[in-house]
Amino acid sequence: MTKIQIEELIQELSWYIEGKLPQLQPECAIEILKNLEKYRESAMWVSVNDRLPDAAGVPVLVTGVNGFGQKDVFVAFQGYGDFKWYTDDVTKMARTPDNNNAVNGHWAITHWMELPGAAEGE
DSSP, rough: OOHHHHHHHHHHHHHHHHTSSSSOOOOHHHHHHHHHHHHHHTTSSSEEEEEOOSSEEEEEEEEETTTTTEEEEEEEEEEEEEEEEOOSSSTBBSGGGGGTTTOOOTTTEEEEEEOOOOOOOO
């Protein structure tokens, strides 16, 4: 089940609670309950101290803190087997040619979350 489908189920449940939907199908309520925890977890920041992304090379949204204590959010991914973070954001890349888009040493990645799925429709 996709995040969008889960969001639609949650919307339907809220309509039912608000009285805008006269009847809620039992299978819909079951799906909401089964997937609510999964949805909640996927929509939250995860500390890199608690868990790293399941797959290397998959872009995720990260929170980084630089040497001046400034925080920023950008897209990055973990390398294959080296546990380094990489990005296409040139403002966050190391400035040496041998780093292959590695996040520079001035940025410490503290948290990450999955990127939302692509928009559906036109």
